[in-house]
Every structure is written in structure tokens, then in C-alpha cells.
Amino acid sequence: MRVAIMSRRHTRLPSRIVTLLRQCQGLIDVGTARAVGISPDYLSRLARAQLLIRLAEGVYASAETVRELDDWALHELTARAFLFSCSPDAFLTGWSAAAVWGLPTLGPPPAKPTAVRPKQAGRGSKTGAHGIVHTAEIPSHHQQRLIRTRLVSRAWTAATIALTASVGAALVVADAAVRTGGDLPDAIQHMSGWPGVTRARWVATYADPLSESPIETLGRFASIVGGLPTPVSNAWVGDGQPEFRVDGLWPYHHAASEGDGASKYNNRPDAAGIVFKQNEREWRLRRLGLDIARYGFSLAAFRQRELISRFAQLLRDNPPRSEPVRWWKHVPGVGPVEPEPADWPSPHPTGIVLPPGWWRDRR
Known part of the structure; x- marks a missing residue:
């Protein structure tokens, strides 16, 4: 038989x-x-x-x-396959781990999956037909497992990506990692002396757990690149009580940014209803005294200078006032709460210095 x-x-x-x-x-x-x-x-x-x-x-x-499969889904599958051919002490890392974790990714995937294993005498990094294996000491609490796959933690994933990726792409991953509780500084303390660690420290410093999507991260990053005041992510506003969340809020300017994802409208039978609700929402926001700048993913990801110019014009048209708009901080799992003094953004440019070559991507 x-x-x-x-x-x-x-x-x-x-x-x-x-x-x-x-x-x-x-x-x-x-x-x-x-x-x-x-x-x-x-x-x-x-x-x-x-x-x-x-x-x-x-x-x-x-x-x-x-x-x-699309490019990233294929990389995720290929990365998990590659790990089967590695030694039992190897873990997926970098973009390969990000794909398995389901962290947001910008740009194309790397040509080959990447794994990491402990250093041993006579065993160094190697590049094979199906992937790349680096050597490094990974603390046990950053060694994890998901769907039959050994991989580094979300925090270690984001930190290693930040070593070589463009800062914008790295910040998108880092925001998602810290939103789920990832401790990037803890991971980076084990990377002292590694090439690119200065970039990684910068990304860890400015990662924001309140940013909930890549388009929101890219909008905030445009403000940083443009030397503008930094907005509050996902702040609540309302008439005496929290009613709406805005993607980015400049309280002293009475201004907000709103990122529009194409998936919100594409191929949906309820698209007309979504647009109606959005228009009603925007009318209410403007009645609260907010001026609003809308932007799409293409603008944020590929035409950053244009987005910076849009935000700069918004803030010029709405100079800082002595009385800020009423707002509440969003706490995931809790909802709106009164902001603490440390939660208030400066109405003035922060002067954040980007790391050298922040736009370069060496994935």
C-alpha cells in the first residue's frame, strides 16, 4: 500500500x-x-x-x-521555516521576529531571514542559502516562543531593528512594542558597543505607547523631524467631558492632526456611513474650537516634507494661547484620565536632535 x-x-x-x-x-x-x-x-x-x-x-x-502570500507574509513563513534548520539554541530576531510577532512593518522585508544564537568558541555568524545567523548573548527573559517558533521578545526585536533601520520605520515598530509592555531600555542595556546602539537609544527614548498605528507614529515623527512642537497622542477632547479622541493634539494651539487609513474606506459597503460619521465628528471637533489637519498614509510615509509643511502651517495659523483646550490623557484599558503635569507638551519646538543618518535603512 x-x-x-x-x-x-x-x-x-x-x-x-x-x-x-x-x-x-x-x-x-x-x-x-x-x-x-x-x-x-x-x-x-x-x-x-x-x-x-x-x-x-x-x-x-x-x-x-x-x-x-504578500512579501511580508512570505517572509514570516520563510523565517519560521529557516528556524527549523537552525540549532536548537537559535532565535529569530530583527525584522524576521517582527513578522512573526505581527509588529507593523514599513518597506520591503530583508532578502533573508535572520536568527541569533549564543556565542561559542569556533562558532560565529554565518550566511547560508536560506538565512543569516548572528551570535549574541540574549538574556533569558528576552527568549520567547510563539507558534512553534523560538524568537526574541518584542522589545529585543524593536531594539535590534532600531540598530539599522531608518528611524521612522524603527519608531513604528518601537511604538507597537512598548504599547504591549515591551521594555526597550532593558533590551538596549545589553547592546552596549553594538553598531547603531545610539540610534536604538534614541528610538527607545521617543517611543510612545499611546500611538496606536503606523500612521499616527509617522505623523508624530514628522513633527519631530520638522522641529515642531510634539503633539499628544490619542488625547481625548470634549465639551466638559471626554467625547472624542484625536490622533495628535497640540493643546495650546487648539489644533489637532487626524490620520486617515485607506482601509477605513476601501471596498466597504458601509463606506458612506463611515464618511458621514467622520464629517459629523469633525464638525463637533471644530465646534470645540479645534483646527484640524488631515493626512493619509502615503503623505506620512513617502512625502514627509509635505506633511511637515502642512503641520507647520496649521500651527502658524493657530499660535499658542495662554488657555489650552480642555483635554484628557488616554490610558489603554482605562480610558480618559486627567493629565498629570508631565503629560503636558510644550507649546514650543522641543529641539529634539535626531541621530546622524536617521533616514538611512540598512535592513
Whole structure:
């Protein structure tokens, strides 16, 4: 019976392979396959039939699934596959860990997955056909596991990305990491002397757990790059009580920024209703005395100078007043609370100095 099955020409994946792929989060390694009675030769035959595709040494995925993945989803799958071929003490790191964690990513993925393992005599960094392995000491509390995958913590992930990524892209990842409780300074203290650690420290200093999306992060970062006053992220405003949250608020200028994600409207049957509610919301915000600058992701990510100019004009048109607009700080899981003195932003440019070459990206 086994010989007959092996010799049959398959035109689609056998049901037991489909089931195993589902149980193993899209990947079959030869060790797992052997444990359930599937030989490596059988997997090779399915690969030659172009039903499976080998993503790393001894690790396969559905060819049909791979063809349907976007660049980052493919990198996530390939990174998990690569880790199967690494030593048991290796962990995914950098952008590869970010993809598995589901942290937000800007730009294309790196050409190859990256892992890290402890330093040992006679064992250094290496680049292979399926990925790159670096050596470094990773504290145990930054060694984690997710969907059968060993990877560094979100904080360590964001810190290592900040070593080489453009500061804007790194800040997007860092905001997401600290929003889930990641401690970037704790990770970075173990990176003393590493190339790029100054950039990483800058990113850790200015990461904001109140920023909830890449477009919000990029809007705040534009204010920093432009030497403008820094807005409060996701502040509540209202007539005597908190009613609405705005993406960025300059309380003393009575001004706010609002980032519009395209997914809010694209291909949605309720798009007209969303636009109506947005217009009603903006009318209420303006009745509260707020002037508003709206912007989209394309402007924030690819036309930063234009966005800076828009914000600068907004603040020029609304110079600081002695009486700020009434606002409340947003605390995740709690809601609006009275701001503490340390929560108030300066109405004046902060003079934040960016790290040298902050725009360069060496992923």
C-alpha cells in the first residue's frame, strides 16, 4: 500500500498533508513528518510535483499558499521555516521576529531571514542559502516562543531593528512594542558597543505607547523631524467631558492632526456611513474650537516634507494661547484620565536632535 501511494502521480495535495500543514501552522518539517509516518522522500516527490515547496533544509509549505502570500507574509513563513534548520539554541530576531510577532512593518522585508544564537568558541555568524545567523548573548527573559517558533521578545526585536533601520520605520515598530509592555531600555542595556546602539537609544527614548498605528507614529515623527512642537497622542477632547479622541493634539494651539487609513474606506459597503460619521465628528471637533489637519498614509510615509509643511502651517495659523483646550490623557484599558503635569507638551519646538543618518535603512 505504501509503494502504491508513493508512486501515484498527485495533482493536488493529499488530505493528510493538508491536515498536517494546518496542524503545523503552514509548515511541515521532516522530523514531524516522520513521526506520523510520512517519509522525506514522499515530501520530495510532492515538491517535484510542485505541490509543496521547500523553504529551508527539510522544511516544506504548500506551493499554492506560498504563491498567494504578500512579501511580508512570505517572509514570516520563510523565517519560521529557516528556524527549523537552525540549532536548537537559535532565535529569530530583527525584522524576521517582527513578522512573526505581527509588529507593523514599513518597506520591503530583508532578502533573508535572520536568527541569533549564543556565542561559542569556533562558532560565529554565518550566511547560508536560506538565512543569516548572528551570535549574541540574549538574556533569558528576552527568549520567547510563539507558534512553534523560538524568537526574541518584542522589545529585543524593536531594539535590534532600531540598530539599522531608518528611524521612522524603527519608531513604528518601537511604538507597537512598548504599547504591549515591551521594555526597550532593558533590551538596549545589553547592546552596549553594538553598531547603531545610539540610534536604538534614541528610538527607545521617543517611543510612545499611546500611538496606536503606523500612521499616527509617522505623523508624530514628522513633527519631530520638522522641529515642531510634539503633539499628544490619542488625547481625548470634549465639551466638559471626554467625547472624542484625536490622533495628535497640540493643546495650546487648539489644533489637532487626524490620520486617515485607506482601509477605513476601501471596498466597504458601509463606506458612506463611515464618511458621514467622520464629517459629523469633525464638525463637533471644530465646534470645540479645534483646527484640524488631515493626512493619509502615503503623505506620512513617502512625502514627509509635505506633511511637515502642512503641520507647520496649521500651527502658524493657530499660535499658542495662554488657555489650552480642555483635554484628557488616554490610558489603554482605562480610558480618559486627567493629565498629570508631565503629560503636558510644550507649546514650543522641543529641539529634539535626531541621530546622524536617521533616514538611512540598512535592513
